[in-house]
Amino acid sequence: MNAVLEAENLKKYYTMSQSFFGRLLGSQKKYVKAVDEVDFQIPRKNAMAVVGESGCGKTTLGKVVMRLLDATGGKLIMEGKDVTEISGSGELKAYRRTTQMIFQDPFSSMDPRFTAFNTLEEPMDIHDIGGSYEERKKTIMDALEEVQLTPAEEFIDRYPHMLSGGQKQRVAIARALILNPDFIVADEPTSMLDVSVRAELLNLMKDLMNEEDLTYLYITHDISTSRFFSDSISVMYLGKFVEKGEVATVLDNPLHPYSQALLKAVPEPKPEMIEVIKELPIKGEVPDATNVPPGCRFHPRCPYSQDICEKEEPELREVEGREVACHFAGEVP
Numbered sequence: 001m002n003a004v005l006e007a008e009n010l011k012k013y014y015t016m017s018q019s020f021f022g023r024l025l026g027s028q029k030k031y032v033k034a035v036d037e038v039d040f041q042i043p044r045k046n047a048m049a050v051v052g053e054s055g056c057g058k059t060t061l062g063k064v065v066m067r068l069l070d071a072t073g074g075k076l077i078m079e080g081k082d083v084t085e086i087s088g089s090g091e092l093k094a095y096r097r098t099t100q101m102i103f104q105d106p107f108s109s110m111d112p113r114f115t116a117f118n119t120l121e122e123p124m125d126i127h128d129i130g131g132s133y134e135e136r137k138k139t140i141m142d143a144l145e146e147v148q149l150t151p152a153e154e155f156i157d158r159y160p161h162m163l164s165g166g167q168k169q170r171v172a173i174a175r176a177l178i179l180n181p182d183f184i185v186a187d188e189p190t191s192m193l194d195v196s197v198r199a200e201l202l203n204l205m206k207d208l209m210n211e212e213d214l215t216y217l218y219i220t221h222d223i224s225t226s227r228f229f230s231d232s233i234s235v236m237y238l239g240k241f242v243e244k245g246e247v248a249t250v251l252d253n254p255l256h257p258y259s260q261a262l263l264k265a266v267p268e269p270k271p272e273m274i275e276v277i278k279e280l281p282i283k284g285e286v287p288d289a290t291n292v293p294p295g296c297r298f299h300p301r302c303p304y305s306q307d308i309c310e311k312e313e314p315e316l317r318e319v320e321g322r323e324v325a326c327h328f329a330g331e332v333p
């Protein structure tokens with residue numbers, strides 16, 4: 001497989017601070033395992049969705065991929081090169097040029113004192129590219145046109161407060177594109193926007209994938225948009241992938257009870273579905289990450305939990321064309 005990005009056994013753990021008496025008694029250190037032994041491969045011009053509830057570790061995973069956070073263990077391989085531990089103004093800076101991030105909140109990811117021109121010029125300044133003022137202006141105008149902020153002259157001198165939410169996110173996408181990246185981490189890129197502009201933005205990102213040879217890690221809590229935008233999907237629960245595979249295979253027939261529950265939570269515009277939405281098959285919230293349940297970490301919320309689920313942690317295994325971490329995958333209804 002011609003993978004642009006690969007993760008092997010990738011981990012991000014945080015050490016919890018110990019009490020004075022805990023240190024005195026030499027008690028074992030505790031960790032929050034935000035990303036716990038995650039593997040994936042994303043081929044060129046593909047999008048992999050990572051879906052899960054808030055607190056499942058998906059944004060941490062995005063930050064580790066961006067190298068905004070250092071991995072605790074495992075490997076991150078970009079274009080065949082191990083980038084897990086690169087650092088400094090040479091290799092890491094070059095990596096950050098080819099790997100860009102689109103943040104969830106266009107309202108806070110832009111400096112209110114910056115016009116669209118300033119916002120798009122800043123990455124060129126940081127990476128010392130773009131040539132003369134006229135050359136940079138031409139590049140910025142082209143980038144604004146590419147994200148359909150046309151005519152660009154109308155938008156180039158606007159401050160964030162002079163742009164709608166959708167226009168701000170288009171400027172944020174143009175900022176990510178201005179360095180001509182190969183890989184983009186899109187962290188809930190449409191969740192702060194009106195429903196009416198979400199589809200437009202996802203369409204734009206999809207078009208750019210083909211036109212600019214882009215590859216995406218698409219982080220979302222909205223499993224329904226992953227069908228439209230992604231080629232593959234990884235469902236994350238408490239730091240681990242519990243089901244992953246081709247998007248149609250997983251979403252047409254999810255085998256993990258958590259994937260099934262996420263799909264059932266997607267609002268349906270049919271009145272007769274209201275009862276189904278009220279009767280979600282899982283109860284409660286994601287448990288505290290400092291105290292991950294033993295065995296299958298999903299067992300306290302799983303309607304199909306058996307004794308073995310409380311004792312043995314299921315590994316990801318191949319079932320019906322995807323990988324699932326459930327002792328009873330393919331057997332639960």
Ligand code: SF4
Nearest residue numbers: 296299302309326327
């Ligand atoms: Fe539910 Fe058991 Fe499967 Fe975990 S292993 S998802 S608790 S049935």
